[in-house]
Amino acid sequence: MIRTRFAPSPTGFLHIGGARTALFSWAYARRHAGRFLLRIEDTDLVRSTPEAVQAILGGMQWLGLEHDEGPFYQTQRMDRYRAVIEQMLAAGSAYHCYMTPEELDHLREEQRAAGAKPRYDGRWRPEPGKTLPPPPAGRAPVVRFRNPTAGVVAWDDLVKGRIEIANAELDDLVIARADGAPTYNFCVVVDDWDMGITHVIRGDDHVNNTPRQINILQALGAEVPLYAHLSMILGDDGQKLSKRHGAVSVMQYDEQGYLPEAVLNYLARLGWSHGDDEIFSLQQFCEWFDLDHITASAAQFNTDKLNWLNAHYLKRAGTARLAELVRPRLQARGVNVGTIPSLTAIVDLYKERAGNLNELADMAEVFYIDLHPKAELLAKHLTAEALPVLGEFIDRLPEVAWEAAAIGGLIKDCVTRHGLKMPRLAMPLRVLLTGLEQTPSVDAVVALLPRATVLRRLAAGRDAALSAAGTS
RNA sequence: GUCCCCAUCGUCUAGAGGCCCAGGACACUACCCUUUCACGGUAGGUACCGGGGUUCGAAUCCCCGUGGGGACGCCA
Secondary structure, eight states: OOEEEEOOOSSSOOBHHHHHHHHHHHHHHHHTTOEEEEEEOOOOTTTOOHHHHHHHHHHHHHHTOOOSEEEEEGGGOHHHHHHHHHHHHHHTSEEEEOOOHHHHHHHHHHHHHTTOOOOOOOTTOOOTTOOOOOOOTTOOOEEEEOOOOSSEEEEEETTTEEEEEEGGGOOOOEEEOTTSOBOHHHHHHHHHHHTTOOEEEEEGGGTTTHHHHHHHHHHHTOOOOEEEEEOOEEOTTSSBOOGGGSOOBHHHHHHTTOOHHHHHHHHHHSSBOOTTOOOOOHHHHHHHOOGGGBOSSOEEOOHHHHHHHHHHHHHHSOHHHHHHHHHHHHHHTTOOOOSSSOHHHHHHHHTTTOSSHHHHHHHHHTTTSOOOOOHHHHHHHSOTTHHHHHHHHHHHGGGSOSSHHHHHHHHHHHHHHTTOOHHHHHHHHHHHHHSOSOOSOHHHHHHHSOHHHHHHHHHHHHHHHHHHHHHO
């Protein structure tokens, strides 16, 4: 049974790179009818916060990436880590080191100055025939893992292929701090082992940790899982993702009006491919997903493409669902969402034209507020030529059947009788009724509003234009 | 500095020795559609980092170089 996990540390929100890692891990488990676990790596008490835990959980939920087991918290497994450390100490695969952080800094500086890789020199590492100095009184030791000195650690990375690291490159890493708290690389090993993780799918930045973790796993006699290291996601500008790059948290995509299925589809396609397929459902993704088609190189985020996908999914989304997603956005703006026209009717007419939910809200808003079209738009469209035909349209409006086809017929008839082209009347109507020059078919927009509102907005606009003409 | 990873259109990618004088998508340009703007449709331009090998044949395999990234914590 395949078991994968997503193991974020709760020091911030769920960012887009983490979301992709989670997605791939989740999909791999789904694809193989396995289990997907969520583990919160909160051993850094200083930087971990409950808010961050909530943010991560919230992000996962928004994306719909449900875990089968967990969330497990490392802070709740301390007893287990301590027991394993004791066991390793007893077995000789770990030892106490009394070197102070200051001494360590000195050593590293010297090594760096000499052009060498900074690393622990093994001075407290027990060796046959080696006499260790007596432990300094009153100094609490850290526990270090006794890393093998010879040979290589190698694994066949499911994304990058075979990777080999000489043990000579590795030093004896600290697995427990002076205060007894276990460190990251150690907790990961114990957790992956205890939780029966078969496939570790994680970010590229962990490649360097892998040989160390494999060595610990082997010292413990644990089975080594398979590893798949995903390359990182770069910002739109090709730079490393950071707070400066706008939307970094997945929840910011929600705020910006993206649909989760669009973000998911985009992320799925970023660094993974299935031939020429671009648009596919989550379910389809789960059926197709495999590690063989993951790109080994870093991928640059492309907002244009995400926007395209979002617009696509907006067109496909159910009207009722979209209306309920738009409603809170309108309410947040203080717009009193009325019942005529209904939000669903507006969304149904407009969803094909919106790039995101906020744009949809922009379009819907004009139907519920006290509208004041911009003066320059009025001046541009309520021309001397347009006013008479507008007048006739207003006069005949009370008689027309209140549905788009009949209204469209009336518009055409008015325009024809005045020897004008369609836009001459359509544009003033758009501007007067919505304050915008771009709308769907104008007869449909007219039909959406109550007859009284249309009459009021048109008459007010016409009268204002007439008096402006009169005074000038 | 040392170690590790990566390298096809502007971007995401297809490609696992001949199907590729390199395909798709986003973006871009033009045209069509049109009641405005989108949508949609059609067409177009743009790429195998460089150099050596291996081979009858290389975008695909090997080596070197160059460029980019990551790691070197009592952070995760």
